[in-house]
Amino acid sequence: MRVSIIKGVTAVVAALALPLAVSSPAQARGLDDSFARLLMKEVTGANVQKHLAALQGIADANSGTRAAGTPGYAASRDYVAGKLRKAGYKVTLNPINFVESWTENSPPTLELTAPSQKTYAPNEDFHTFEPSPAGDVTAQVQGVDLTLPPTPTPTSTSGCEASDFNGFVAGRIALIQRGTCAFATKIRNAGFAGASGIIVFNEGQPGRTDAFPLNIGEWRAGVPMVFADFAVGNELASTPGATVHLKVDATLNLGTDHNVIAETRLGDPRNVVMVGAHLDSVTAGPGINDNGSGTATILETALRMAHYPVRNKVRFGFWAAEEIGLLGSDQYVESLTDAQRDRIRLYLNFDMVASPNYAYKLYDGDDSDATGSPAGPPGSAQIEKQLEAFYDARGLGHVGTDFDGRSDYGPFITVGIPSGGIFTGAEGIKTAQEAAVFGGTAGAPYDACYHQACDTTANINATALDVNVDAIADSTARFAFNLRSIPERAATTGASRVALRTAS
Numbered sequence: 001m002r003v004s005i006i007k008g009v010t011a012v013v014a015a016l017a018l019p020l021a022v023s024s025p026a027q028a029r030g031l032d033d034s035f036a037r038l039l040m041k042e043v044t045g046a047n048v049q050k051h052l053a054a055l056q057g058i059a060d061a062n063s064g065t066r067a068a069g070t071p072g073y074a075a076s077r078d079y080v081a082g083k084l085r086k087a088g089y090k091v092t093l094n095p096i097n098f099v100e101s102w103t104e105n106s107p108p109t110l111e112l113t114a115p116s117q118k119t120y121a122p123n124e125d126f127h128t129f130e131p132s133p134a135g136d137v138t139a140q141v142q143g144v145d146l147t148l149p150p151t152p153t154p155t156s157t158s159g160c161e162a163s164d165f166n167g168f169v170a171g172r173i174a175l176i177q178r179g180t181c182a183f184a185t186k187i188r189n190a191g192f193a194g195a196s197g198i199i200v201f202n203e204g205q206p207g208r209t210d211a212f213p214l215n216i217g218e219w220r221a222g223v224p225m226v227f228a229d230f231a232v233g234n235e236l237a238s239t240p241g242a243t244v245h246l247k248v249d250a251t252l253n254l255g256t257d258h259n260v261i262a263e264t265r266l267g268d269p270r271n272v273v274m275v276g277a278h279l280d281s282v283t284a285g286p287g288i289n290d291n292g293s294g295t296a297t298i299l300e301t302a303l304r305m306a307h308y309p310v311r312n313k314v315r316f317g318f319w320a321a322e323e324i325g326l327l328g329s330d331q332y333v334e335s336l337t338d339a340q341r342d343r344i345r346l347y348l349n350f351d352m353v354a355s356p357n358y359a360y361k362l363y364d365g366d367d368s369d370a371t372g373s374p375a376g377p378p379g380s381a382q383i384e385k386q387l388e389a390f391y392d393a394r395g396l397g398h399v400g401t402d403f404d405g406r407s408d409y410g411p412f413i414t415v416g417i418p419s420g421g422i423f424t425g426a427e428g429i430k431t432a433q434e435a436a437v438f439g440g441t442a443g444a445p446y447d448a449c450y451h452q453a454c455d456t457t458a459n460i461n462a463t464a465l466d467v468n469v470d471a472i473a474d475s476t477a478r479f480a481f482n483l484r485s486i487p488e489r490a491a492t493t494g495a496s497r498v499a500l501r502t503a504s
């Protein structure tokens, strides 16, 4: 490690370093404050823009994209990893899988073999879920928290909770009802419960009875899986001892990408502050706001704080394959032991922080907006409060955004790690009230180039970027020294390992 000290801050580093040995709460309070002020000076929008230009150059040289599984992603990974290594970080390339290709070779089979015989019509009564692994199994069917008859509006939570599978006999075929949570969540839970095959059937309300082909982006249960119509599901559910033959004939090819993980060499490894941003773009474009902006900002933050004697270990995660189902962060979190999860005291997520028609949106970790998803794990409210304090101190407005798990913090909050972060808006429409607070154009999207080829360096709002670069440096710096607002994580109860997804 090169122990050079960033020019001009030597004295302050000495001042920071000295009291660490004798840290009293009063001194610690001073340290997080002074480190935040320092880091904000060090990390500038202008330097972050240089990383954005580099990411744009990578996309330009690689067919206009930095998407999972493309050379543009690999080049982005190498760019970030190279900068971090040069700055002295211990960098890990953490391999993760994604679906490279999937082909169904012949129609699937679903037939009742006991107590009576009945063959269901493939691609009519039921369809193979894309990307189902191949498999051929005959086993008893077991219903999972079914709501039959269905309620007038969708309410079924069949398979949504790991606890739905208490009493599920491993090796059986799980019979699951469509409902209020993502298909992928049900599939993952069934996989964890040891299902040998999975039948999800439509919930049963008018308009929710038929089977249809659907790509759910999830394969990790490792067993054949189909989507059946309501009639099939209802029949199997009401047939005691139903045994079925389920066969999917498909070819699933998995690719590998890498998350880039880098952590400070200094800092208490029992208290890890994790800061993340997804590194991949969609295939349609270079992804400079989504999410070059978060990537470049946490990269620059990491580079500038590389040699500070932080109290808590700070770990940066640059996630692969977010755009195709949070695959990088999800597989990372899944790979951690309970003890390793417990050491991560909090997770900060930065996904789209410089939208052209921005609003300063903070994840609503305390659910004070009372919309959508519930509050986050204990500590999430305090993270939101700390971020709010940054904007308040500058006299800048902020609004909440539902804590719905649709970015890489999803897998973290699912296992109980408190999270928070900043988001400046995607395809949603700016309200008149927001335009009054933040300027910009009411009635127009926050980011009209969201997931498009025009998400280039021209799609970055320099004002929002400057502010959020400081906000990110500020929050990272404060938590790097002070976690008193964040409750200690109790040893996990092996709680749900549910992946959050959107298709439901």
Ligand SMILES: [Ca+2]
Residues within 6 Å of the ligand: 145, 157, 158, 159, 160, 161, 164
């Ligand atoms: Ca349930």
Ligand SMILES: [Ca+2]
Residues within 6 Å of the ligand: 363, 364, 365, 366, 367, 368, 369, 384, 400
């Ligand atoms: Ca709130």
Ligand SMILES: [Ca+2]
Residues within 6 Å of the ligand: 364, 367, 369, 370, 371, 372, 373, 374, 375, 402, 403
């Ligand atoms: Ca909410």
Ligand SMILES: [Zn+2]
Residues within 6 Å of the ligand: 278, 290, 291, 322, 351, 352
């Ligand atoms: Zn994104």
